[in-house]
Amino acid sequence: MSEQKTLYSPSSSVAHSGDDELEHLRREHLMLDPRPRGEMNAMVMEAMLTTSWKFKLVFAFMALVVIVCLFGVWGYLIAEGIGVAGLTNPVYWGIFLVNTVFWIGISHAGTFVSALLRVFKAEFRRPFTRAAELLTTFGLVQAGLSIFFHMGRVWVSYWLFPYPNERQLWPNFHSALSWDFLAINTYLLASTMYLFLPLIPDLAMARDRSTGWRKVFYRILSLGFRGTEGEWTHLRIAMNIFAFAILPVMFSVHTIVSWDFATAMRPGWNSTIFGPYFVIGALQSGLAAVAMVLVIVRSTMKHMTYFIREEVFDALGKLMLVISMAWAYFFFNDYMVQWYGGDQFTEKLLHFHEAGPLGWMWFAMLIFNVAIPWLTLWNRKIRRNPWALFAIGLGVNVAMWLERYIIIPLSLTINFMPFTWRMYVPGVEVPLGIGTLAFFILLYMAASKLIPLVPVWEVQEGQLAHTVRRVGKEVVVSVAEME
Amino acid sequence: MTEYKIPEFSANWAEEDKGKWGLVVDQDLCTGCQACVTACAMENNIPWVGEADAAYGRAMHWIRIERFWEGEYPNVRATPFQPVMCQQCGEAPCEPVCPVFASVHSQVEKINIQVYNRCVGTRFCANNCPYIARTFNWRDYERPEPLPNQLNPDVTVRRRGVMEKCTFCIQRIKRAEDRAKAEGREVYDGEIEPACVQACPAEALTFGRIDDPESQVSKKAKSGRGVKLLEDLGTVPRVTYLKGGA
Amino acid sequence: MSEIVSLLAVFPDIDPAAQAVDELRRCGLEDGDINVISGIPVTEAMLGRPRQWSNVPRLALGGAVAGFLIGMFFAFGTPTLYPIYVGGQPLYPGAPSVVVLFEMTMLGMLVATFLGVFLDSRFPSYRPKEYVPQISDGKVAILFRCPIEKQERAIQALFALGAESIQPAEAQVL
Numbered sequence: 001m002s003e004q005k006t007l008y009s010p011s012s013s014v015a016h017s018g019d020d021e022l023e024h025l026r027r028e029h030l031m032l033d034p035r036p037r038g039e040m041n042a043m044v045m046e047a048m049l050t051t052s053w054k055f056k057l058v059f060a061f062m063a064l065v066v067i068v069c070l071f072g073v074w075g076y077l078i079a080e081g082i083g084v085a086g087l088t089n090p091v092y093w094g095i096f097l098v099n100t101v102f103w104i105g106i107s108h109a110g111t112f113v114s115a116l117l118r119v120f121k122a123e124f125r126r127p128f129t130r131a132a133e134l135l136t137t138f139g140l141v142q143a144g145l146s147i148f149f150h151m152g153r154v155w156v157s158y159w160l161f162p163y164p165n166e167r168q169l170w171p172n173f174h175s176a177l178s179w180d181f182l183a184i185n186t187y188l189l190a191s192t193m194y195l196f197l198p199l200i201p202d203l204a205m206a207r208d209r210s211t212g213w214r215k216v217f218y219r220i221l222s223l224g225f226r227g228t229e230g231e232w233t234h235l236r237i238a239m240n241i242f243a244f245a246i247l248p249v250m251f252s253v254h255t256i257v258s259w260d261f262a263t264a265m266r267p268g269w270n271s272t273i274f275g276p277y278f279v280i281g282a283l284q285s286g287l288a289a290v291a292m293v294l295v296i297v298r299s300t301m302k303h304m305t306y307f308i309r310e311e312v313f314d315a316l317g318k319l320m321l322v323i324s325m326a327w328a329y330f331f332f333n334d335y336m337v338q339w340y341g342g343d344q345f346t347e348k349l350l351h352f353h354e355a356g357p358l359g360w361m362w363f364a365m366l367i368f369n370v371a372i373p374w375l376t377l378w379n380r381k382i383r384r385n386p387w388a389l390f391a392i393g394l395g396v397n398v399a400m401w402l403e404r405y406i407i408i409p410l411s412l413t414i415n416f417m418p419f420t421w422r423m424y425v426p427g428v429e430v431p432l433g434i435g436t437l438a439f440f441i442l443l444y445m446a447a448s449k450l451i452p453l454v455p456v457w458e459v460q461e462g463q464l465a466h467t468v469r470r471v472g473k474e475v476v477v478s479v480a481e482m483e
Numbered sequence: 484m485t486e487y488k489i490p491e492f493s494a495n496w497a498e499e500d501k502g503k504w505g506l507v508v509d510q511d512l513c514t515g516c517q518a519c520v521t522a523c524a525m526e527n528n529i530p531w532v533g534e535a536d537a538a539y540g541r542a543m544h545w546i547r548i549e550r551f552w553e554g555e556y557p558n559v560r561a562t563p564f565q566p567v568m569c570q571q572c573g574e575a576p577c578e579p580v581c582p583v584f585a586s587v588h589s590q591v592e593k594i595n596i597q598v599y600n601r602c603v604g605t606r607f608c609a610n611n612c613p614y615i616a617r618t619f620n621w622r623d624y625e626r627p628e629p630l631p632n633q634l635n636p637d638v639t640v641r642r643r644g645v646m647e648k649c650t651f652c653i654q655r656i657k658r659a660e661d662r663a664k665a666e667g668r669e670v671y672d673g674e675i676e677p678a679c680v681q682a683c684p685a686e687a688l689t690f691g692r693i694d695d696p697e698s699q700v701s702k703k704a705k706s707g708r709g710v711k712l713l714e715d716l717g718t719v720p721r722v723t724y725l726k727g728g729a
Numbered sequence: 730m731s732e733i734v735s736l737l738a739v740f741p742d743i744d745p746a747a748q749a750v751d752e753l754r755r756c757g758l759e760d761g762d763i764n765v766i767s768g769i770p771v772t773e774a775m776l777g778r779p780r781q782w783s784n785v786p787r788l789a790l791g792g793a794v795a796g797f798l799i800g801m802f803f804a805f806g807t808p809t810l811y812p813i814y815v816g817g818q819p820l821y822p823g824a825p826s827v828v829v830l831f832e833m834t835m836l837g838m839l840v841a842t843f844l845g846v847f848l849d850s851r852f853p854s855y856r857p858k859e860y861v862p863q864i865s866d867g868k869v870a871i872l873f874r875c876p877i878e879k880q881e882r883a884i885q886a887l888f889a890l891g892a893e894s895i896q897p898a899e900a901q902v903l
Contacts, residue, residue, distance in 0.1 A: 041865065081622035082622075083536065083621030088541050092609040092619065159583050173822075174579035174816070175579060179829065197843070208865045219903060222903075223850075223853035224854040229773065229776075232767070238785050241789050241842045249832075252835075416614075419565075420540075461769045578818075
């Protein structure tokens with residue numbers, strides 16, 4: 001780009017007031033509204049260090065819910081046996097696994113945002129990659145917990161680990177659950193490492209401007225990072241490898257989760273399209289969850305209106321619309337082929353889904369997953385309204401939870417032996433589910449006060465790369481490839 | 484069996500269709516008296532789950548008697564009673580899905596066995612059983628005095644959180660085989676009777692070697708009235724149902 | 730041999746820092762004596778510095794191979810050690826083994842990448858180091874070692890390029 005065409009270089013902080021078009025672009029895009037790094041650091045630090053009484057109240061409440069609903073009820077469940085849950089013959093899997101699939105779905109958001117959008121260099125991702133990655137890690141924690149709730153003898157769950165043991169037994173790698181074990185562990189480890197790598201420079205930043213126990217905390221976590229050329233190079237290469245390698249892992253995780261069902265001999269489950277259908281479903285709920293979390297972060301934490309702008313919601317809304325269409329496509333594919341197959345049990349099952357006692361779930365799923373996003377998200381005004389997007393995202397998440405409920409306990413009701421057909425009534429699954437939600441919120445709240453929620457160096461890097469120039473008479477944004 | 488060079492298909496263990504032990508259920512003789520259900524519970528130390536749990540479908544019977552009504556009232560007709568237990572599939576769907584090898588195939592007895600001590604309670608096997616023949620220990624069910632005196636010492640008492648199912652009374656098979664071995668002979672046809680077979684007053688159940696064409700069970704299975712449950716799923720069940728005679 | 734001093738020059742931006750690197754070279758310093766410390770990833774190309782060597786990609790590859798081998802052991806070794814037949818499936822199933830191999834390969838690769846960063850950057854190290862906190866405020870610092878007789882010339886040149894401060898680099902607890 002030639003020198004005279006550069007109207008405004010954000011890195012030099014030269015403001016051209018008076019030019020409406022430029023002013024508008026600056027208000028619109030974080031990348032075109034740079035502030036000195038020191039100021040952004042101070043903003044992020046202040047957002048992290050400020051805790052209102054409301055925050056403390058909610059935090060205490062969530063902690064209480066976690067202690068009672070999660071650890072209390074879990075203890076009761078372990079002591080009494082799975083009988084205190086609502087599971088029965090033939091519905092051997094219930095809300096525990098619904099929640100597992102749901103949380104793994106949520107966890108796909110972080111990777112999607114930070115890896116896929118990084119690979120495709122979508123610039124709007126920069127301020128919220130970490131907020132989304134936290135969703136991944138903490139979502140997986142809840143998914144793992146839900147699996148532990150589900151197990152009949154959780155005290156021997158370590159038998160799933162492949163290790164040489166006195167029982168002379170290795171796990172059965174024919175089982176989809178063993179693949180699941182490997183995939184979820186890989187994903188949990190990978191997403192935690194991927195969360196941590198770009199966090200190191202921000203931890204060093206926090207280390208440089210904190211005192212007391214926080215100083216010690218950040219000093220230990222930042223590992224002695226200074227920002228030398230070597231450190232940055234290794235970090236950049238590692239993050240690049242992660243961004244590309246974690247994507248297939250992400251796809252594999254939910255595909256394997258779907259195989260837990262698709263490999264089973266059950267009407268409605270034995271479907272070859274379950275893999276991609278589940279992956280898209282995961283992205284559907286995950287993106288909605290990112291939007292919801294960002295709305296809350298933006299409205300409750302200091303200075304976040306600077307970092308998370310309406311452009312973010314606009315972009316997320318578009319993605320949600322596209323993913324919703326993809327979900328509808330896969331859903332219809334699955335439904336169409338099952339319906340056409342004409343197998344009597346599958347036919348009964350489909351009828352049971354739509355017109356059974358819980359038929360409202362099926363319709364609610366379609367309304368919140370398809371009808372509402374399609375009717376609203378095409379509209380720029382709605383997409384840019386955070387609370388409207390929050391409501392749509394909430395609907396999508398409820399619908400995706402219902403989808404998993406329909407796939408697991410409702411579909412298990414119908415099988416090849418009509419004598420055994422029986423409905424499932426949840427028991428302690430309900431408080432435990434609420435417990436995982438509270439635990440997720442608790443972990444997220446704690447993390448938002450312990451680590452810088454905005455990757456400041458990534459924001460600054462992006463701002464450096466952005467310039468505005470004129471092509472003919474139009475003012476356009478151009479992004480330099482710096483990585 | 485054809486041997487292929489591809490390693491995946493060269494495994495020569497695949498059971499021949501005949502298997503070893505088999506059961507024949509004559510639905511034309513079954514009176515639905517539930518004696519088999521009771522005998523099975525006694526023999527195999529199956530706990531009493533109590534009224535509430537039983538009403539919710541958690542009764543842990545390893546064998547159940549199915550019966551349906553056909554037609555609209557008042558023109559209803561009861562279908563023949565159908566006792567359903569584990570079909571001891573030759574290619575059991577419950578086996579490969581267990582992550583900890585708790586559900587495995589006995590290559591000696593050619594039946595499907597459940598190793599209680601290995602089970603961690605994922606319940607995947609129960610979901611993948613098309614016959615819904617598996618039962619789960621939902622709780623530690625109470626066994627008030629003096630009922631513990633009734634427990635069968637040959638059968639493990641299971642605790643909460645493990646899966647279990649019909650074993651074809653493998654303890655009886657093993658005892659008969661040991662006895663035959665001590666006496667230097669083969670097990671003769673009809674020597675082994677699982678508890679359900681022994682208890683059936685109508686003699687609707689027959690047990691024996693299905694790999695021996697001369698055995699009672701083989702002859703009955705080939706009588707022309709025989710069908711297998713959900714045979715089209717390819718599970719190779721070892722239980723034959725006789726229906727449609729007289 | 731003359732005495733060597735260590736200096737830390739802080740620049741407000743990338744451009745003067747890049748020029749300063751050239752200037753230091755002109756003073757007769759080797760690239761190996763110069764290190765740039767910054768709050769954002771400033772690439773070698775921006776500074777006109779020689780390419781950084783990184784073992785991370787090789788370690789990642791090695792990790793992938795190791796993970797693949799562990800996967801091979803899981804998929805084919807463990808059934809050989811303890812053969813258990815299930816569900817009419819072969820002892821060494823085809824498709825399921827692919828899943829195991831894939832997951833273990835990816836796990837090995839990602840863990841090795843992560844550890845590679847630790848190895849290459851010598852993390853964690855809590856020894857005192859030459860550093861000023863302004864760096865995480867977006868400043869670009871040049872840490873260089875030069876013979877004492879060249880010190881005066883270098884300092885003047887760097888100030889002329891807009892260095893905010895030049896001080897003897899002292900290792901401090903981070």
